[in-house]
Amino acid sequence: MSHPLLPSNQTPLEAALAHVMRPSVDPDVIKTLWDADRCPVRLLPWLAWAMAVDGWELAESEAVQRSLIKNSLAMHRKKGTPWAVRQIIRSLGFGEVVIVEGRLIRRRDGSTTRNGDYVHGAANAWAQYIVKLSRPVTKDQAEMLRSAIERYAPGRSELVALDYTEAALRHNGVARRDGQFTRGTVTK
Known part of the structure; x- marks a missing residue:
């Protein structure tokens, strides 16, 4: 003026x-x-x-920050759904995920693989879930990602682990054994 x-x-x-x-x-x-x-x-x-x-604290670039802002309304509309959990992880740049819901084994006919994803005899296992990531995360990222996921997950559900064993660390000199990474799973 x-x-x-x-x-x-x-x-x-x-x-x-x-x-x-x-x-x-x-x-x-x-x-x-x-x-x-x-x-x-x-x-x-x-x-x-x-x-x-x-999840603003996890946004590592300007593009991710702008993406989080653009998706904010849709995320709040669908809060408490698996879609919202997947979308917050995608928006933060951690790629596609698989969500293992309802960890209680219901059948004993060989259709369930005993790989740690499912449990037997735990009363609250129906409300537990595991998020399988497509890329490794550090312990710090995992803690912040866990809090962002729990803000969008259903209130009755419990995140048991962030699992990235399918995207294990490569021994190519990029990641070092300095305690920042785990061997593929970050649990409570």
Whole structure:
């Protein structure tokens, strides 16, 4: 704004205050604040806060942050469903997942593989689930991912483990044995 919107009978004090308190934000920027694609990067955390975005601490890039903001409304609409759990993991850039729900073995006819995914005799196993990731995660990422998943999972359900044994670490010098990674499963 090049000139204040004060009337012609302004006092010198009003003119000085208008000059000192002039908005420092360009009006064109204000038009973009509610648009996840056009919002300035420095204001993205505020837009995420306004949209109640969960998992913001796991967003490692600007593209992931913008994706989380764009998906926020749909995520809140479908909170408490397996779709929401899968979507938060996808939005955070951890790829596709398999969710093993209802860990209680119901039949003993050989149709269930005893690989640790299912249990026998646990009364609450019907509400437990395992998330099988397609890429490895560090212990820190797993803790933050667990809290993001639990915000979108059904309230009656219990996340037992984040499993990435199918995407085991390769011995190629990228990951080191420094305690950041586990051998494929992060449990409580």
